[in-house]
Amino acid sequence: MILSSATFIHVGQIHVDRAPGAISTVLGSCVSVCLFDPRLQLGAMNHYLLPFWNGNGLQSPKFGNIAIPKLIEAMLQHGASLQTMQAKLFGGASMHSLGGKSMMIGEKNVLVAREILQEYNIQIVAEDTGGQYGRKIQMDLERGKVLLKYTSSAQTEG
Amino acid sequence: MKQECVEEEVAFLSKKILELNKQLMESENAKSKFLSLVANELNNPMTVILRMIEHLKIVEDESNRKTFELICEEVLNLDFRIQNLMSAAEIESGDIHPSHELVSLEEIIEEVLKTLRYLIDNKNAQVVVANRVDKKVVLDSQKLFIILRNLLSNAALYGSQNERIELETMLEGDFLVLRVTNEGEGPDIEYKPQIFTRFAKAPKAESGLGVGLSIVRELALYFGGTIDYEVCQGSVVFTVKLLLDAAAEDSVACGSNEFFFDSFDDAIEL
Numbered sequence: 295m296i297l298s299s300a301t302f303i304h305v306g307q308i309h310v311d312r313a314p315g316a317i318s319t320v321l322g323s324c325v326s327v328c329l330f331d332p333r334l335q336l337g338a339m340n341h342y343l344l345p346f347w348n349g350n351g352l353q354s355p356k357f358g359n360i361a362i363p364k365l366i367e368a369m370l371q372h373g374a375s376l377q378t379m380q381a382k383l384f385g386g387a388s389m390h391s392l393g394g395k396s397m398m399i400g401e402k403n404v405l406v407a408r409e410i411l412q413e414y415n416i417q418i419v420a421e422d423t424g425g426q427y428g429r430k431i432q433m434d435l436e437r438g439k440v441l442l443k444y445t446s447s448a449q450t451e452g
Numbered sequence: 453m454k455q456e457c458v459e460e461e462v463a464f465l466s467k468k469i470l471e472l473n474k475q476l477m478e479s480e481n482a483k484s485k486f487l488s489l490v491a492n493e494l495n496n497p498m499t500v501i502l503r504m505i506e507h508l509k510i511v512e513d514e515s516n517r518k519t520f521e522l523i524c525e526e527v528l529n530l531d532f533r534i535q536n537l538m539s540a541a542e543i544e545s546g547d548i549h550p551s552h553e554l555v556s557l558e559e560i561i562e563e564v565l566k567t568l569r570y571l572i573d574n575k576n577a578q579v580v581v582a583n584r585v586d587k588k589v590v591l592d593s594q595k596l597f598i599i600l601r602n603l604l605s606n607a608a609l610y611g612s613q614n615e616r617i618e619l620e621t622m623l624e625g626d627f628l629v630l631r632v633t634n635e636g637e638g639p640d641i642e643y644k645p646q647i648f649t650r651f652a653k654a655p656k657a658e659s660g661l662g663v664g665l666s667i668v669r670e671l672a673l674y675f676g677g678t679i680d681y682e683v684c685q686g687s688v689v690f691t692v693k694l695l696l697d698a699a700a701e702d703s704v705a706c707g708s709n710e711f712f713f714d715s716f717d718d719a720i721e722l
Contacts, residue, residue, distance in 0.1 A: 306674065308546030340546065345466065346473050350649050352670050353484050355546035359473050364546060382722060398462050405466045420722040432716055441719040 300432055303341050306356040310338040310368045311435055318432035320445075321385035323400040325423070326431060327362055327407050328382040329416070330438045331374035337435045338372075340365045344399065345406040358406040366414055381411050382440050383421035384431050400424065488541040494534045501527060525570035532567065532601065539598055540663050543670045550674075555593040557585045557621055557628075564601045571608045577615050577634075579604070584622040589696055591628070595671050596694070600630065602664040603690050607634035611688075627677065627693040638681070638688030648679070668692065 300316035303309050305324060309317050313335035319326055321341070330337040340361040347357040355361035369379060386400035404423045411418055420440070422429065428445035505527060510520050542548055561581055565572070572579060600619075607617045611634040618633040639647050648669045649662075665679075672679045676695035681688060 304550065304674075306543070306546060307548060346469050347477070349476055349480070350645055352540055352543050352666050353477075353480060354543050354670055356673075359470060359477065361546065401459070401462060402466050405463055406470060409467060409470055422720070422722060430716075432719075440722045441716040442722060443716060443719045 303339060305341050305343050306354050306361075308338065308340045308355050308361065308365055308368055310336070310372050312336050313435040315435050316432055317435070318430070320428060320430045321387070322389045322428045323385070323387055323403065325358065325383065325385040325400075325403040325407055327365055327411070328384065328431075328433050328440055329365060329369050329374070330380050330382070330433070330435070331369065331378050332380070332438050333375075333378045334373060335435055335438070336369065336372055336374050337433055337438070338365050338369050339433055342403065345402040358403055359410065362407060362410045366416070376414060376416060379416050380419045380438075381407075381416045382433075383407055383411075383418055383423055384429055384440070384442065386423040387425050387427055387429070389426075389428070484544055487537060488545060491534065491537040491541040495538055498527075498531055498534050502531060528567055529570065532605070535598070536602070536663050536667055539667045539671075543667065543674075548674065551592050551594070552590050553593050554588045555591050555596065556588050558583055560593060560597055560600060561619065561621075564597060564604055567601065568605055568608060571605060572617075575608050575611065575613055575615065577608050577611065577617050579617045579619065582618065582620045584620070585628065589623075589628055591675075591694065591696065595675070599668050599671055599692060599694075602668050603630065603632040603692065606664060606690070607632050607688075610634075610638070611636040623696075624693070626696055628696050630692045630694070631689060633687055633689045635687050637686070638683040641683055644681075647681075 299314070300318040301309050301311060303317060303319045311317055317328075317337065317339040319339065319341045324341055324343050326339055326341050328337065328339050340355055342358045342361040343356045345358045347353060347360050353360050355364050366376075366379075370376070383404065386404040388398075388400050401424070408418070422442055425444075430443045430445070432441045433439075434441065505524060508520070510516055561583060565579060565581075604617065604619065611617065615635040618631075620629075620631040620633075622629050622631075648665050669679045672692050672694060677693045679690070679692045681690045683689075
């Protein structure tokens with residue numbers, strides 16, 4: 295099912311929404327953490343490019359270790375609780391076209407998500423990461439499900 | 453086997469970086485919180501002042517009029533600083549909403565120069581605009597405004613007295629190029645990484661918060677662009693490139709539109 299009301303997010307954005315909304319994005323070596331609180335039908339998604347902030351420039355959620363705590367904080371602010379919050383993890387492909395393999399950006403992006411989610415004791419209930427293809431995902435907040443499709447080429451950015 | 457070793461090593465090192473980064477973030481988090489707090493606290497009264505000031509009536513008197521003009525200029529100046537703080541806080545919270553409009557560069561440049569008139573007059577600077585973009589482009593006008601205003605206000609603020617500021621705009625392939633040249637020493641090339649960091653500014657600079665260029669950089673990157681500067685023979689050149697195509701299609705993260713607009717009919721559900 296296609297939800298026309300889906301909010302599309304870019305790199306560095308964080309979006310929180312409630313049912314019947316939907317949040318979508320397109321990922322290459324980037325990673326999106328999707329959080330969902332079934333009790334409230336409340337969900338949030340981020341989209342980050344690199345695992346770590348290097349201390350330069352603004353502390354923008356383009357970096358995993360900024361984007362994930364901020365995502366969790368945003369959920370808590372909207373009334374979600376850590377006990378009922380579930381996480382799903384997507385992206386982190388090795389994009390050859392971007393020389394991603396040698397830097398292992400995708401892998402590191404996934405690793406940082408696992409580490410931080412574990413720290414907060416948030417369970418990862420589903421994930422689809424790695425590989426060589428980009429992904430398009432859409433989080434349906436009515437059902438708390440994430441729809442996923444692979445790109446047909448290894449050319450996707452982000 | 454070798455592959456596994458490398459992966460383990462990467463995992464180990466990544467954890468290490470995460471730990472170290474946490475210490476760095478703790479010290480920086482205070483800045484982030486302060487930034488968003490201050491931005492909002494300042495913005496609300498500012499909005500009221502900006503609205504109310506229009507309704508003030510001036511008793512016809514030369515000195516009154518001058519005072520009033522000065523207040524207006526300073527209010528605009530203050531508003532600019534606050535808007536910068538707001539932008540920085542927005543970027544840091546991941547709460548940036550892109551908009552795509554057909555914008556006339558000429559109008560935006562005119563608008564920016566109008567708001568900087570006081571600063572420019574004060575320095576007795578001469579602004580020369582060479583706008584080589586004759587058609588309208590699709591961009592986020594507000595963000596373009598912030599970028600241009602920061603570049604030009606920096607040029608006026610940090611440049612020398614009676615200087616000449618040049619603004620050049622042109623299209624290069626898919627990029628809109630903005631180039632601001634001003635006379636003056638400019639930030640040392642060796643400080644390049646610091647210059648784009650928030651709350652950092654050129655060591656010799658006397659005023660400013662040091663958030664302007666960090667915002668410009670983030671916004672430029674957000675549009676798939678770049679920012680850089682060069683210093684040569686007593687002049688500083690800041691160049692910002694903004695990717696137009698991506699903004700136009702509203703699909704920065706997407707290589708193929710077919711894929712982007714494709715339905716989720718046979719998608720995997722997780």
